[in-house]
Structures are given as C-alpha cells and as structure tokens.
Amino acid sequence: MGDFLLIVFIIFTIVASIIYAQQNYTGNTVMSCKGINGTGTTASFLYSCNGEKHSCRAFLIFRSHTPYNSVSSISKLLSSDPDEIVHINNISRSEFLDQNQELIVPVNCSCSGQYYRADTSYVIPSKYDTYFTIANNTYQGLSTCSALVHENIYNTLDLVLGLNLRVPLRCACPTRDQTRNGVKYLVTYLVTWGGNVSTISAQFSVSSQSTAYANGLSENSVLNPFTTILIPLPKEPSSFQTRTIKRAQTEIFYPSKHKISYISLFIGVGIGVSLAVLCFTLFIVLKHKKENERCEVLGKGREGKQNWNLPEHVLENIVGMDQMIKVYEFEELVAATENFSSRRRLSNYVYKGVLRGKLLAIKEMRTDIYKEVKFHAKINHFNLISLTGVCKHHQLSYLVFEFMENGSLKEWLFKDDNLEAQSWNCRICIALDIADGLDYIHNFTAPAYVHNNISSNRILLNRDLRAKISNFSLARSADCEGKTSSSMKFAEGRNGYLAPEYLQTGQVTPKIDIYAFGIVLLEIITGKGAVFEQDGKELLLSETVLGIMDEQSKIQELTDTRLEVKHPLGYIIQQTDLVLRLVKLCVACLVTEPERRPSAAEIISTLIKIQSDVQN
Template identity: 45%
Template sequence: MNQVVFNLILFTLSMLHSSKTKAQQNYSGNSILSCKNNDDAGPSSAFLYTCNGLNKSCMTYLTFKSVLPYNSVSTISSLISSNPNELARINGATLLTVFPSGKDVIVPVNCSCLTNDYYKAETKYILGPNPTYFIVANDTFQGLSTCDSLMRANPYGELDLLRGMELNVPLRCACPTYHQKTNGTKYLLTYSVTWGDNISNIATRFNIPVGNLIDANGFSTQTELLFPFTTVLIPLASEPVSLTTIVANDPPTPLGCSFKKCKSNTKVLLIALTTSLLVLCVFLFVLFLIRFLLRKRSARFVKRCLEVNNKNGVFSEEIREEIAIIEHLSKVYSFEEIKEATENFSSKNRIKDSLFRGIFNNGKEVLAVKRMRGDASKEVNLLKRINHFNLIKLQGYCENDACIYLVYEYMENGSLREWLCKDNSIEHQSWAKRIQIALDIANGLQYLHNFTEPCYVHKDINSENILLNKDLRAKIAKFAHAEESKRMITSGSPASHVVGFMGYLAPEYVEARIVSTKMDVYAFGVVLLELITGNDSITLQDGREVMLYEIIQNIIGQENEEEKVSLFIDPCLIESCRKACALQLVKLSLACLIQEPDSRPNIEEVVSSLLKIQANDMQQRISPSINKSLSLER
C-alpha cells in the first residue's frame, strides 16, 4: 500500500515538472495552410494544441465571428456543439439573439485530451457544396480547426468529399498548465486571428499583460507576425466577458507575397483595402439597421389585400385608406403628374410593353412607370413592405379609372437578358461584374426568403425580371406571382395553371404545384448559367430543344472538365476568364438545378459560396499587380 502511495506521489511530481517545463503551447504560424503536415516526431502545432495542461479536461472558450448563416445563438451553438443557454449568457444575449455581421461571439466548449496527445472540443458538420477540408477548417470554422486534424479525424480522402457527408470536426482548445494555474490563469480562450491583429493589440483588447500572451503561445518576441486563419491562446484570470468589437470581412491574402518580405507600398495597399472594407462594413450595418427599423414599422400596417370593385373597375375607399397609411414610404401621384412625366405615354418614352420612362420632379428624377389593369394588390401589398437594395423599389403609384400606375426606380441598363444580348463592351468582358450580378440576385432572394414577414417565394425568377442600374447592380423585379413560402399547392391540372417561364420552373412546381424557396434557388441556377455562358436557358442540340444545364452537367466529372467547361463560357469573357473560377460557378449552378428540392442548397449557402468565389477572383486579380510591384522594387 505504501509503495502504491509512493508511486502515485512520484507520478504527480513528474507531471508537475512536465507542466512547468512545457508552460505554453507553440503558435502554428502559417504551417496549417499546407494540409500536408505530419507529427511523426511528436505533437505538432499544425494539428491541435498539445495535451500538456494540469487537467485532462476543462471548460474553455472560443471566439467565432458572426457570419451568415451562422449569426445567431442557435446557429452558432449548433455549429460548434455548444450549450446555447451558456452561449447566450456569456454574450449577454438571449436564445433568440441574432448577432450583427462580423461580431466576435464567445463560445463555451468542453475541452479534453482523454484519448490522444491533443486537446480538442468536438463537433460535427454536414458538408455543403464544393467541399474541401481546407474550406471547412478555414472558411466555415474560421481557423478553429485545421486541415490536417480534419483529415485525421475522418475516413474520407481529400478527393472523396461529397455534399451531405457528415464530418467529425476537432476544434482547437487547451487547458491551463500547472505554471499558468499557479500564476492565476483559470481559462484559456482560443482566439481566431484576423487581418490587422498583432500580439500587442490582442493583449490590450483582452486586458492581459503582453508577457502572459507571449508565454502562452511560445512567441519569441512581441513583434512576431500573426497570420489569418490561425489561433492564439488568451490566458484569462476570470470568465471572459462579451466582446463588442465589429470587424469587417477579411480581405484576400495576396499570393506570392511573403508577409515578412512585403515592401512598404504593399503594406499601404493592404491597409487601404482593410480600411475601405471596414468603412463599407459600418455603412452596410447602418443600412441594415435602418431597413430593420422600417420593416418593424411596416409590420404594424394593415395586412388586408387591396380590393378592386369588379363592377366599375375603380378602387374602393378601403384602398385609399391603406394608401394613406403608407404615404410616408411611397408617394401617391396624380394622373396629371404621370401624363406629364411620360409625355402622355409617348412612344419615344416606351421602354417595353406597358413600361414607360418618366421625368419627374421638374426634370431632376428619372423613374419608370408601369401601367396595369385589374387587380395589382399582390404586387403593391408586397412592395410596400420590402426594402432591400437588390429588390426593385416602388417609389409610388397612381389610380385612374380602371388602371393603376406603379412608379419604380429607373434601371438604366434594362433587363439582364437584354444586357447579355448587347454588343461587346468593357463591362461585358468583366468576370467580376458577372459574379457581382449573381451575388446581387442571391442577396435579394435571401432577403425575400428570410427577412420579410411573412417570408416570400418570388416564383418568377428569370433573366427578364432581373434589372440592372447604371452601375450594373442587379435588382429583382415583377412580384405579381410571389407567394408566402410555406404555401403548397398539390392539385390542379398540369401546366395549364403554371405561371412563369418554363425554362426556369422547378420540376416539383410543374408536376405537383409545390411552392417553396427551393424553386427560386432552381431558377437562380438557370440564371447563373446564363451569366456564365451568355446563352438562353433553352438551346438547340441536334435539331431539338434541350435545357442548357443538361448539356453542361454531362461534362462535370469527366477528364479535363475544366477545359471542356471553358468551351461554354461567354466568348466576351475569354480574355478575363479564370477557368477554375468558371468551373466553381458552373458546379454551384448545377447544385441549384438538382431535381430533388431537398438536395439543393438554400439561398444562404448560395450567397456564402458566391462570396468565396468572388474573394478568390479578387485575389487572382490583385496578386499579379502586387507581385509586379515587388519585382520592380527588387
């Protein structure tokens, strides 16, 4: 018995000695980006944090930057497998809180190293479109996991990942060492490094001595360089408090430029880019807040539909009362104003069909006037309650006899279909413009699907109903067929009551009248292919009409798919086209066009994928200029 006690004491002393000699973790640097590290010679910081703490398990914390679709207590706690009640408490929030984009959220997790040489918190993740271990580690989990640790935790090879697979995700965390415990450290917070971070400002932000931060991460000096998509450990004497810093989206990392070798002009460029993004983020947040307040106000409006008296074709007094309620948002024009603005609906002012160009406000404002007969209640009732940059804005309306005149913002470049058919121009040759147009459409749909009350399905997304302003920013128009997203119609004769363009209609709607947000995603997939190829959604092959996507999907998965896809790219884009980027867009489009609606991505996933593609494209465009600048300096 005495021998057992003696051995236990020796073991405890040896553990304490080990903890003292390994009093910190080692910072990974950018080694985690290679996805080809090994730890044959011992635990490596490119995987996770070493199991060298006083305890084998502990409560610890991570930081996660709020970003769609992970921007609420429920979605973040689900992604990280954290207790939602604790996550809400530590952030001074409620279970229903939605965080502003870019906010650092503290996430409590259980950290342990009971089975191997590394500490980890564990969660699971269902793969989305275009999955890779690198994207899951660095984009989805913001560097809180690593490519190497993901590959080790899962049985799938790098090239075997498919949408819908479930991954085991080990997250970077650690428990305090004996040395840290005796110096007052109770918790270690895993902080995800972002652009502009350095050792000094992180220490200041968390109100800890710089020396403690250096010791906790094995830094050699206070000026050691930190890399985005890596993590540092923050030693804390007490539970962390809610972080309030709002950080802009990270700019892309310039390729071919070593962080330690970049010259001063490159640093100035990166600082300028970061500053611009910060300003843009604040501006967008203010716009979001204004839109949110307006939507809350509009929710108090009367929800009765506008009614038309079928007998005499004029609007009832109830319509006038409702119009009066919303005058603070949309102007009520007199018929004389409409006639004067359109020069009595002159043919020279006709844009298309019953759509006219009008000059208002003593020649200071150009607007579009749409003349309609019959019941315009659905479109008016919806447009009065939405306010988003990528949805056409209803400026006002007028009633006269049996007609109603809707006055919209004027879109100088007409419809997307018209623009794609125009002669070549610099804008036509811009790959970046096409990606931005796709992102604009997806953002507009995301607002309709998630941020209106009730949520809506547009039902008629096509390149004719996407309008472009003078800056080639896209806005969704024509809401006459929009329906609440939960509505489902399962009866009626096929095709005869179908609304919309056949080339854009989802199969579940054509066959069973099922209306859901996934039918908009399907139509978006068709529009995205039109943006890539410049062609109509239906084309001729061997003398018969076929869907464009049917031709292209047969290429994907074949040998040299990138080269074969490039043959379908709009010839206007050849000079500026990056084939890898085009292939990513084509695969995203085909994911939206999957026949089974449940297998399609939701619009949030589409937006996320487009943002990544846009960032990669920007990175490819910026890198050559930076490399050229560096070569000139040398």
C-alpha cells in the first residue's frame, strides 16, 4: 500500500509540475468581476509567477481606438516608453494611427506576490466608467475586472470622474522549459472573433504547439473573443507581425454557458487543491528560510560589511535576471559623456549621455551597488525610476537610469520663470505620483520595502512632469522592521526629513517614508525647502508650519505666492480651504506616533478627493 501511495505521489508531482509549467487559459472567466478572494483567482485574475525570472521584458498588443490612437496617448495609458513604441513599431511619434491598428507595446513585467504584472494608472474620464468597461473596453482585456476590483480601494458604485485607479496589466515571463526551447519573450495578445491557435501562431511565425503549451491548450482548442493568450517568441516582435483589424472590437462579449463534464471538474478541482496545499507548504518553508538571510544581507549593506567590489561575472549574474538591465562597456560611457566632461554633468556624480541611441543618466557610484541593482531587478512601477544598465570599471561602478528632463522636484520648485509651478493641479499630481510610488514599495513588492531616504532631491520629474522616486541605495526590506543597528542612527543629522523615531532609535518602518512625504508635500505647498533661512535664521519647515496651525491667515501667507489665483478684476482669490486641507494632510503625516500616520493608500485617496475640487 505504501509503495502504491508513493507511485501515486510521484505521478501527481509530475502532472502538477506540467500544469504549473504553463499559464492555463481560462476562457471567459476573465470577464467576471466576482468570485475573488484576497489574492485573486489564478489565471482569471492575472498570470501566475511561474516563470524562470522574477522580472523580464514583455510585450502587449494594443489596438488603437479613439482617444488612444497616438503614440503619446497609448504610452501614457500603458505606462510604456514612447520612444521604444516608436522604434519597435517603425512609426512616427506624431502620426495618428488607423482604427484598430495593432501596436506592440514593451513593458517591464515583474512578479508581485503570486502574479506577474506591469503596472500603470488610469484617471477616470467619464462618470459612466466601470471596472468592467475599463478592463475590457479601455484596456482591451489587458487587465481584468477582478484585478481592478482587488487592486483599488473604491467600491464599484464609488467610481467618479477624476479618480486615479491602479491598473495591473496581464503579462508573464517564460518558464524554464520555454527558455530551454529558445523562448525569450511572451506577448500578451487579445483574441478577436474567429481567432484560433493556428492563425495567431502563424501571424507571429511561431509553432502552434509552442503557443498551445504556453497557454495550457491543445492546438484545436476553442478561443473566446475578448480574452488574452500568450505568444512565445524567440526574439522581440516586429511591426511586420502586426496588422489592422477590419472589424471593430468595441462590442462587449458576454460569456456563454458551456457544458462541462462533472468527472473532469472533480479531477481538476482535486488536482488544484492538492497542488495549492503543496505549494503553500513549500512557500512557508522557503519564506521562513530566506527571511533571516534577506535581513542579514540588507543589514550588511548598511553597515558596510558587504564587499561592493564585485567581480565582473557576479555583476553579469545579477543583471542577467532582468533583460531590461544591460551591462555597458566603460568605453561606451566615456564616449556618451565626452569623457565625463563638465558639459555633460547634471550634478556631482551624475552625467547625461546617449547610449545605444537613447538619452540616459549615468551615475558614478563609489559604494556598494549590489543591493540597489537587486532591488531594481524586482520592481516595476511607473513612479519609480527605471534602472536600464550597469557598468563596472576598476574600483568604480556606474548605474544607468532613464533620463528625467525636468530634474529633481527641488530644482523644479525653485526654478525661475516656471509657469507650470503656478498650477495647483500640477503640484497635486506630483504629490499623487510620489504617494503611488510609495504605496507600491510598501504594499505591492515581495518583500515590502522602505525607501528610507525620501526628499525633494530624490523625486525626479520627466518631460510631462510625472514624478518618479529615485535613489534606492538606502532602501531596506520592511520584513526586517525593528532590526536596527547603531550605524543607522543619526545617519544624516537634522536634515528636516527624518522621522522622530528614526532620530531617537534608528527604527526603520514604512512610516518614516510617510513622515518624509509629509515634508515633501509641505515643500510643494510652500515653495520652501525642508530647511530654509528666514531673517538670518535657519528654520525647519515642519516646525514652522506646526507652530502656526491655529492661525489660518499665517498658513495662507506661507503658501507659495506663485499659486495665487487672481480674479479678472485684479484681486487675489483666497484658497484657504484648499490650503488647509493639504496642510492637514501634511500634519497627519508628521504626527509623532508612527502608527497614527496615514498609509500611502490613504494619502492617495485624500489627494484624489482634493484634486477633484481643484479648478486650476
């Protein structure tokens, strides 16, 4: 009997590994907004994290439709680089696309929890929008209704004009077996009427067997329109593989009822439950084993015990986990920066240069880069700066980042003749971007992280004034909460951003980021630095604002004068209510007790409500 059970277990393990080695196509269940629990429902939710890599470069096929019929509008909708879209699709940045023209959109696909995702955000433009229409019409099935419900704090009936929603997009990385068979990329493709495995595979010049395996299908399986499948490719897709769909795809498809064999259903459920128990057990064991290792490694980076002078092959292994991070030759950096000339210098150790046809920022590092590179290999969010490459040369290392045209938030706030700085709405959008980035690292990475160095210098602005958090050299795992070291205490002195618990005990939790965010928001409101001079004295912005909270007139006086709104007759329109609401949010972030400070998600909710009332 024992031998029989052992054989059954071995067979089950083999079957389970085959099932887990692919993303199972679940048909019309992706159309449902119901039936999710705390983690979603497998492939009906997003694609499972069963690939060989934690993150990778992936591609989405998006079909242009009004108002998303230009590179600019589509790149913003999907949080993708417009220059990459232009290059890979061989189109002009300014041209308007034909209706239902297929466009290849590159994204960073990363594992967050149990699921792969590429993150973007969506501001609701119509009172008629629902989670269902956003997922299936706006995003064309590249997200799902259940994923949107799970991702956002708003009830379906609470969706109103102006709300900023988090949108996880369906993407995946190749499994180990696929990689061995030459698959380097997966494309998320929306099935249309009459679509089948053979015709879709032929469009991308791949075998039907390969596509069927990637989706847990047979070559003759029936595909439902308005659902997605994954196309495995040995190289990046090209514009020759896209087409224009003649039939409009705006009609919403409602799932039909299919007869299912009860025997198949019971077998499927039995295997699924057994596999879930097995995976959960392994997850607990591995998590327990790795938790201390992760905290130990992160702690070493802070204490300076870890050797940052990494051998070249180790560096290759680190960045090899993410095909979006390249290894550059030092000679390339020299040529791009004109031998690191002063003309190319952006700040003390940061230069700009064109690398392989793209304008990027190159940062010279004299400290350990291991932890920062590993961190960037795990994250994928529009409001976090993207690390595109690394280089090591003798005792120095270099990190190559996306280029941010408008520099730091601090520079932007104090720049002369800055017309955009006169807009309340622009400043609130920047604050929302920062809060979105913090919410992601606090709640949607595995493990959760603390930035530990938030300031207006660490917030960078792109050409569209979208904010991205940078400089993760001091980031540490929130799983190591409470595990502090004396070397962390009083690390940067009295710089105006440090939470009281950090100054007193070196305690590092997500709440120290919230405290620092409160200071940055005060800078956005007042146009003053965290530490500023007044009447020859050096003052802390936080203490100054907290000291006048009971005097509304003084709070209004402290507001950046560039934000004054003038009536056509010439007098200044007082905006006391708006200023007070924002300042109260700052004060909530600055309370002494960390547990009383709001979460990043609560900050986002508050800012969205304030933003909806801003007319300027």
